[in-house]
Amino acid sequence: MPSASPIPRFQRSSSGALLKFMAAALLGLTAVSGMAAQLPAYRSLFVDQSLQPDARSLAAFDLCILHPHAELDMEPGHAQGNHFFALLDVAHVRTGTRAALLTADRQVSSKPSASDERVRIVDPTDPQWIAWVVEALADPAAKKGFDGYVLSLGEEESNPAARAAVLSLAATLRQRYPDKHLLLDLRVGLGVQAVHIADGFLALGVYTREGRNGSVDWNPIAETQRLSRLIRTVQLQSMRVFAVDYAPADDRTACREAAQRLTSMSTLPFITTPALDGVNLGPLEEVSRRVLVLHGWDEKHVGQKAPAPQTTTTSRLLRQPLEWLGCELDFRNASGTDFLPQDHSFAAVVLDSSLVLSAAQQRTLAAWLPSLKARNIPLLLTGMPWTDSAARQHAVQHLGLGGRAQPAEGLVKTNVAGTDSALLRANTKITARTLGFLDLEAPADAHIVLALHGQDSLGTRYRFDQAFLTNWGGAWMDPAAGAAGPQIDLPAFLAQWLGADRSAPAPDTTTREGRRVFFSHIDSTGFSTPSTLPGFPLCSEVMRDRILDRFLLPVTVSVCEADMRAWLPGQQATEAARLEHIGRSIFEMPQIQAASNSFTRPSQWTAGMAISSTLNDRAQTTRRDMEREIAGSMSYIHRRLLPVGKDVNLMLWPANSTPSPEALRYCRAMSIETLPGTSGADAVAAAPGSRSVRLEPVAIRCSFADAHTEQGIATLEKAFNACAGEPLHAMTAAAYAASIRDAHQTRILRAGADHWIILNAGDCRTLRLPAAAGVPDMARCRGVSGYNVHQGQLYIHTMGAAGTELVLTKDNPSQHLHLVEGSTSVEFMELASRRATVQVRDLRPVELVFGGFEPRGQCAYLENGRPYTAHADANGIVHLEVACRATVSLQSLPPATQAAMR
Numbered sequence: 001m002p003s004a005s006p007i008p009r010f011q012r013s014s015s016g017a018l019l020k021f022m023a024a025a026l027l028g029l030t031a032v033s034g035m036a037a038q039l040p041a042y043r044s045l046f047v048d049q050s051l052q053p054d055a056r057s058l059a060a061f062d063l064c065i066l067h068p069h070a071e072l073d074m075e076p077g078h079a080q081g082n083h084f085f086a087l088l089d090v091a092h093v094r095t096g097t098r099a100a101l102l103t104a105d106r107q108v109s110s111k112p113s114a115s116d117e118r119v120r121i122v123d124p125t126d127p128q129w130i131a132w133v134v135e136a137l138a139d140p141a142a143k144k145g146f147d148g149y150v151l152s153l154g155e156e157e158s159n160p161a162a163r164a165a166v167l168s169l170a171a172t173l174r175q176r177y178p179d180k181h182l183l184l185d186l187r188v189g190l191g192v193q194a195v196h197i198a199d200g201f202l203a204l205g206v207y208t209r210e211g212r213n214g215s216v217d218w219n220p221i222a223e224t225q226r227l228s229r230l231i232r233t234v235q236l237q238s239m240r241v242f243a244v245d246y247a248p249a250d251d252r253t254a255c256r257e258a259a260q261r262l263t264s265m266s267t268l269p270f271i272t273t274p275a276l277d278g279v280n281l282g283p284l285e286e287v288s289r290r291v292l293v294l295h296g297w298d299e300k301h302v303g304q305k306a307p308a309p310q311t312t313t314t315s316r317l318l319r320q321p322l323e324w325l326g327c328e329l330d331f332r333n334a335s336g337t338d339f340l341p342q343d344h345s346f347a348a349v350v351l352d353s354s355l356v357l358s359a360a361q362q363r364t365l366a367a368w369l370p371s372l373k374a375r376n377i378p379l380l381l382t383g384m385p386w387t388d389s390a391a392r393q394h395a396v397q398h399l400g401l402g403g404r405a406q407p408a409e410g411l412v413k414t415n416v417a418g419t420d421s422a423l424l425r426a427n428t429k430i431t432a433r434t435l436g437f438l439d440l441e442a443p444a445d446a447h448i449v450l451a452l453h454g455q456d457s458l459g460t461r462y463r464f465d466q467a468f469l470t471n472w473g474g475a476w477m478d479p480a481a482g483a484a485g486p487q488i489d490l491p492a493f494l495a496q497w498l499g500a501d502r503s504a505p506a507p508d509t510t511t512r513e514g515r516r517v518f519f520s521h522i523d524s525t526g527f528s529t530p531s532t533l534p535g536f537p538l539c540s541e542v543m544r545d546r547i548l549d550r551f552l553l554p555v556t557v558s559v560c561e562a563d564m565r566a567w568l569p570g571q572q573a574t575e576a577a578r579l580e581h582i583g584r585s586i587f588e589m590p591q592i593q594a595a596s597n598s599f600t601r602p603s604q605w606t607a608g609m610a611i612s613s614t615l616n617d618r619a620q621t622t623r624r625d626m627e628r629e630i631a632g633s634m635s636y637i638h639r640r641l642l643p644v645g646k647d648v649n650l651m652l653w654p655a656n657s658t659p660s661p662e663a664l665r666y667c668r669a670m671s672i673e674t675l676p677g678t679s680g681a682d683a684v685a686a687a688p689g690s691r692s693v694r695l696e697p698v699a700i701r702c703s704f705a706d707a708h709t710e711q712g713i714a715t716l717e718k719a720f721n722a723c724a725g726e727p728l729h730a731m732t733a734a735a736y737a738a739s740i741r742d743a744h745q746t747r748i749l750r751a752g753a754d755h756w757i758i759l760n761a762g763d764c765r766t767l768r769l770p771a772a773a774g775v776p777d778m779a780r781c782r783g784v785s786g787y788n789v790h791q792g793q794l795y796i797h798t799m800g801a802a803g804t805e806l807v808l809t810k811d812n813p814s815q816h817l818h819l820v821e822g823s824t825s826v827e828f829m830e831l832a833s834r835r836a837t838v839q840v841r842d843l844r845p846v847e848l849v850f851g852g853f854e855p856r857g858q859c860a861y862l863e864n865g866r867p868y869t870a871h872a873d874a875n876g877i878v879h880l881e882v883a884c885r886a887t888v889s890l891q892s893l894p895p896a897t898q899a900a901m902r
Contacts, residue, residue: 326506402441514821526705786819
């Protein structure tokens, strides 16, 4: 905290004495103002008066005006150059707070508020008022690290005496905290009188105000005119004005119009809701990534429990391509009369084929459809949920569908009526699948992707437009896709369904530093099982000696505590020492990371219940709950098996078990990442060397039981050999799980055409766009380390900061060094147009590729202090191979001939 000048404890005096004091303070304003630091050129504003502001929002905006008691960590924002101001309401105090106690201690005059019995209105003309504000409000905010203050009287009307008091308070704060910026609330009515003491002004509610029940209402014309005159007046004195207006959260047009009104007044605008609780509505527009998936049924209606979301068609077949396109799926079970959301804060809606609705629910859903079309929210039908005739007629009429929209039965002949080859799956024979055949025709203006004809025994012909795109969304109804596979190219189809106008950077977890991600983990199943190899060594010993000891790739190994302690049925007490010795020998390998496969590998994870699997009589524990399975097993692994310097930071759920929401929340509270387990049949999830787009990383998921036979060992050797020989980016399973979690939580804000702000925790460090979007303008980007293109996709590498600013250009960008790809994570210490300094650390020598050099130019670089030279190719690309642990400084130089001429 900066040094503070003492605040005099004013004694009560006559109003004449008070006016003399204020006059003296005003006379000294010009001298004091010379101490103020000039406001930075803020480009974005955020106002949040909640007590727990969103940390990611604080990283996105240059200037955040917050509640003085807000719980926040300013360090990440300060590291990016952001500033935080405390909005001090100097006219109100809430009863029971420290500030209220100080009013009594200071004997500051106050009266009850007519609108809130818990609030008292403090008299700013009281001689002790300034000292109270400093001690109760300003000093605590300074101790928290706020960079400045905003002085406000809230909704209270000001008079000349109150305005003079606020001006005196500003002078006192300027003298006490000369390093802090100071804004005044324009509603106070101070204009040119304050330009010599304030750094700027905040205008709250220029055109709008809070209406009934938190709605948005227009300000009286006189109030808008008053604020507008004040804004123009102070702007003529070269003062900066920050303005806030309100708009409905689900009306994008109103938000944009509100931002445009404030921008046209040359203010820096922020649009939010009247609650001022951090809802960002503009001018930085948040790109909604949420796709609402309606599925299942009401248990009271059907008579049985609805299936889990992971069993739905959307989850099994559409989740991967939708997430690859940057969407986040929000599954909502159709239970009760209020099964539809109250808001429209989603990018698209999917009606899953599992949807079963009552007649009343069907009518509700049909009546809801026009609201989607009005907001340009695409709808995808994967089934026809309307079986009630009235509801079906309403839905069909709104969607413009033809046919009876009912199953066509007794078909004896089917054939393909039409296709769009550009959206069909490559190397797939298109057939007319009769399962789920509907008498259904797309709207007249629809784009048909796959259409079928059918004929029954009476010669009646039916048409089933199985997949199509139209102005309200589209349909893909193929019940046989789960067993036979989809016939259309789902990523391409869904991209067109979402619409080109929704293109935005997609968080990508398949790629890191330009290369396809590789990770591997081993399930504990089979750890203590004898193999069939000569001498019958345990599968864990075989895996250690034949696989893990041969490949210097990161592998995450999970163990089950009960298995290691020989507490499972059939195990002997003498086995424990041997099993723990094997475990320790595995975890001592430098490439091995530890994970828990739980205490007993239970199949259910219900909190508060005895969930452990069966143990033998030697088990020395009475706990059978979720905490014992997770935290207890990790504590055992850390204490008994891990060498110094290693820890366990991944929960690998047992195979064939589904963690409960409570279990997932428990792991998040412990800062532990999670991944689903696997069976031996899924040894390799994705093969390396694929030439298609990267829908998933390269992953080896296996168990110790896979080393039971020579054939299983050969399969694992082949998989690891293939991965070791490919240019992949190897990472631990925990790091991959962290990137998945971070990708789900990433927020995208559109700052303008080809200009975005990306907010996340830095674990997901790759963004993806179609290559036609252009390339990053490195000179204007912030937090971007480089980019490359693969199979028509632009992969953008970030530095892992809380906020990344991405600016694209389709023109030839100015020459700037950038990372093209790397075999491990690259930490940038410096990145400029012609020089860069990076640090790398890996198990193997590190491959780095940089771009942005002059064609055929030179790269002079230091690797751990030793000088080297490399040459760029015709495209300005330089390939380097450096040590496992290295600090590398690069300098771009012209070609040797040009350098000699200079």
